[in-house]
Amino acid sequence: MGRPSPPREPVPAGHSQAAAHRVPAILAALAAGLLALPRGSQPAPAAAVRAPVVFVPGLTGTQLEDPRDGSVIWGGAAQLLRPHDGGRLLTLPLDPRAAGEAASAGREGLHPQALYEPTGPLWEMRIPGWTKPIYRPLREELERTGYRLGRLESPAAGETLFFFNYDWRRGNLESVARLARQLTALAAATPGRLEVDLVCQSNAARICRYLVKYGALGLAEAEDGRAPELPFAVRKVVLVGASNGGAVRALEQLTRGRRYVPVIGRHLQPEVSFSLRPLFEDLPAPADPVFVDSRGRPLAVDLYEARNWQRYGWSIFDPESRRRLAAAPRPDLFGDEELQLSYLARRLDTARRLHRLLARDAPHFPAVRYYRLENRSAATMQAALLEPAGAGWRTFFAPDRRVARDRALRALAAAPGDGHATLESQRRLSPQEEAASQGTYLATGGHFEMVIAPESLRALLAFLGD
Numbered sequence: 001m002g003r004p005s006p007p008r009e010p011v012p013a014g015h016s017q018a019a020a021h022r023v024p025a026i027l028a029a030l031a032a033g034l035l036a037l038p039r040g041s042q043p044a045p046a047a048a049v050r051a052p053v054v055f056v057p058g059l060t061g062t063q064l065e066d067p068r069d070g071s072v073i074w075g076g077a078a079q080l081l082r083p084h085d086g087g088r089l090l091t092l093p094l095d096p097r098a099a100g101e102a103a104s105a106g107r108e109g110l111h112p113q114a115l116y117e118p119t120g121p122l123w124e125m126r127i128p129g130w131t132k133p134i135y136r137p138l139r140e141e142l143e144r145t146g147y148r149l150g151r152l153e154s155p156a157a158g159e160t161l162f163f164f165n166y167d168w169r170r171g172n173l174e175s176v177a178r179l180a181r182q183l184t185a186l187a188a189a190t191p192g193r194l195e196v197d198l199v200c201q202s203n204a205a206r207i208c209r210y211l212v213k214y215g216a217l218g219l220a221e222a223e224d225g226r227a228p229e230l231p232f233a234v235r236k237v238v239l240v241g242a243s244n245g246g247a248v249r250a251l252e253q254l255t256r257g258r259r260y261v262p263v264i265g266r267h268l269q270p271e272v273s274f275s276l277r278p279l280f281e282d283l284p285a286p287a288d289p290v291f292v293d294s295r296g297r298p299l300a301v302d303l304y305e306a307r308n309w310q311r312y313g314w315s316i317f318d319p320e321s322r323r324r325l326a327a328a329p330r331p332d333l334f335g336d337e338e339l340q341l342s343y344l345a346r347r348l349d350t351a352r353r354l355h356r357l358l359a360r361d362a363p364h365f366p367a368v369r370y371y372r373l374e375n376r377s378a379a380t381m382q383a384a385l386l387e388p389a390g391a392g393w394r395t396f397f398a399p400d401r402r403v404a405r406d407r408a409l410r411a412l413a414a415a416p417g418d419g420h421a422t423l424e425s426q427r428r429l430s431p432q433e434e435a436a437s438q439g440t441y442l443a444t445g446g447h448f449e450m451v452i453a454p455e456s457l458r459a460l461l462a463f464l465g466d
Contacts, residue, residue, distance in 0.1 A: 051195045051235050052186070053147060053464060056164045056179070057121055057135065058202030058241075058448070059278055064090075064116040064167065073116055077125040077132075080260045086324070087257070087268030089113070091275045091333045092169040094343040098332070101174075111332060118165035135163070137452040138460075145461060152182045155189055162186075164204075171277040171350060172206045173219065179207060180216035180230065187232040194232040197464055201451050202420065203278050205242030206358065209433070212237060213362035219353050227364045234366065238463050240373040240451050243282055243421035245428035246355065248290060248381035250282035251303070252397045254315040271325060271334060274316040280347040285355045285428075291386045296408050299386055304352050306345040312386065312393045316340055319392070361432040370437040371463040374426045375450050380417025382424075385409060420447035439463060 063075025072079065073089060083089060091113060093099045098111040107115070122134040142161050143149060150159025164182070166175045187194035200208035214221075215228025243250075254273045259265045273279055283303060284290050291299040302308055310317045316325075316334070325334060334340065385396040385403055396402045398413040415422045429437070441459035443450040450456050 050465075051197050052160045052162065053142065053197045053199060054152065054162045054164055054179075054183070055121075055135070055138065055199045056166075056201065056204035056207055057168075058204050059168045059276070059282075061122055061135070061201065062118045062165050062168055063120050063122060064169075065119045066112075067115055067117050068112070075120075075122055077127040077130075080125065080265050081127075082266060084266065087266065087272035088330065088333065090169065090268065091272050091330075092167075092277070093333050094275060094335050094339055096343075096346075099170075101171075113333070116167060116169075118167050120165055121163040133452060135452070138457065139163075141457045141461070152186065155186050157189075166207075168203075168278065169276050171347075172203070172210065172281050172354065173350070175207050176210050177216045179211060183232050184230070195235040196232060197236040197238070198234055199238045199240065199460065200242065201240045202243065202447065203282055205239045205244060206278075206281060206354065208234075208237050208239075209244075209358055210354070212368055213365060213430075214357065219350065219357070222357050222362075223353070225363045234368050236369045236371065236463065236466075238371045238373065238460060239426075240456070240460075241375060241418050241421065241426065241447050242372070243425050244358070245288065245421070245425035246284035247282055247421045247425060248284055248384055248397065249420050250279050251284075251290070251314070251384065251395075252381060254279050255318065255395060269321065269324065270318055271316045271321045274340075274344075275333070277347060277350075281351045281354050283351055284425075285359065286352050290384055292383055292409070292412055294385065294387055294409075296412050301386065304348045306341050306348060309344060310341070312395060314395065359428070359430055361430050365432045365436075368436055369466075370429070370433055371466075372426070372437065372440045373443050373450060373456055373459060374423060374440060375418035375443050375445065375447070376416035376423040377444050378417060378419035378446060379414040380419055380422045381413065382415040382417075382422050383413050385413065418447040418450065438466065 060074065064073040065071065065075075066073055093111045093114060095111075096102045097109065099114045100107075100110050121139075123136040123139070124134050125132040139149065139161070147161035148159050149161045150156055152162040152164055155162070164179055166178055168175075183194070183196060186196075198208045198211075210222075212234050215230045217226055217228055255270060257267055257269045257273050259267045286304050289298045290303055291301045293299055301312070309315060313319060315321070317340075335343070379398065381398045385400075387394050387396070387402075396413075398404075398410070403409045403413045415424065417423050417426070439462075441456070441463075443453060443456045443459065445453040445456070
């Protein structure tokens with residue numbers, strides 16, 4: 001194993017000079033320690049681990065099962081290829097009562113697809129002739145250095161490594177509440193006051209940052225300045241590929257859907273993406289300019305106005321989506337146009353308020369240390385082109401030929417980042433959080449790959465050991 005290099009650029013302004021000098025030294029010391037452990041050696045004793053680590057995966061990073069028959073709905077390689085349903089089996093109903101989002105919701109009356117249970121992290125994807133590691137390298141490296149894997153739902157004494165399992169289709173505030181409940185249970189089983197380190201990938205940064213700043217408070221309570229009451233303390237937060245300022249790629253996924261395996265893979269269609277609540281919370285911040293015209297001039301189009309989604313044909317309002325829903329309607333999942341608009345208005349309102357709360361300082365901000373794994377190695381969407389097309393409009397993104405062939409548009413549409421979030425978005429924190437930041441490592445690899453790259457794992461271990 002080679003010695004890790006220090007961060008490729010200085011710690012940004014706002015970090016302490018001591019932190020800037022400390023992180024390279026930590027990395028070097030860590031490298032020396034790792035070099036002294038030959039491959040296959042025994043891990044350090046668990047007693048050397050100072051605090052439990054909870055890893056919070058990004059969107060789609062947790063397996064979902066149907067509790068009625070135990071079938072895997074998401075999490076195996078097979079689900080990347082089939083069924084050929086456009087992803088409808090993954091859809092969380094738009095109706096808040098059917099989805100279990102209403103204040104008085106019980107399990108009775110829930111849609112069967114709202115019953116899916118998160119059962120574990122994705123360790124790897126495997127089909128004949130192809131294996132893609134997901135979180136296994138991360139788990140194995142942490143175990144090798146002394147952490148002991150447990151289940152956050154049923155922790156046992158001595159366990160110090162947990163993966164937070166959550167239904168990533170649901171809004172981030174639901175996941176915050178779930179994480180707070182599970183950490184509260186862990187605190188009850190831990191002598192003394194529980195302190196934990198949170199490692200948060202991608203969208204999970206919103207979950208972890210909100211928990212630190214506002215606990216399990218609802219939006220209205222947080223906006224009113226209520227003090228969170230938590231029986232545990234978050235000691236460190238490590239953000240990995242965090243789209244703190246949102247991502248234009250979230251709009252692209254809502255508008256185009258997503259295919260995880262090129263060409264032959266299962267296409268999660270835009271109407272399915274429309275049901276994934278966190279995608280709206282990953283949209284660019286409300287004040288950010290997103291759209292340009294064919295001359296590169298900014299367009300004052302409000303992404304947070306529901307009627308604009310109809311006007312410009314985004315996501316479920318795309319003509320192709322409308323045709324699919326007309327040919328094979330699923331009112332139990334997608335409702336009618338009135339329900340779709342009311343659902344969209346709620347999601348955009350939640351996203352706007354969440355952006356505002358995370359961007360501002362919290363009145364009861366705790367003593368916590370932040371660390372960041374960032375990436376700027378990939379051209380990353382930062383703007384979209386809007387053009388009239390007949391009676392409607394077309395939206396183009398950075399990879400599209402319409403943008404790529406125009407040098408000026410190409411320069412406006414993309415910026416350095418990790419392929420999902422621009423570097424500027426990754427670095428966008430509130431002043432309090434910036435002041436709490438102790439170290440930054442500029443990693444290589446794509447948006448997902450950098451969480452398991454060897455150099456990133458060394459940096460992560462250095463941050464946890466700081």
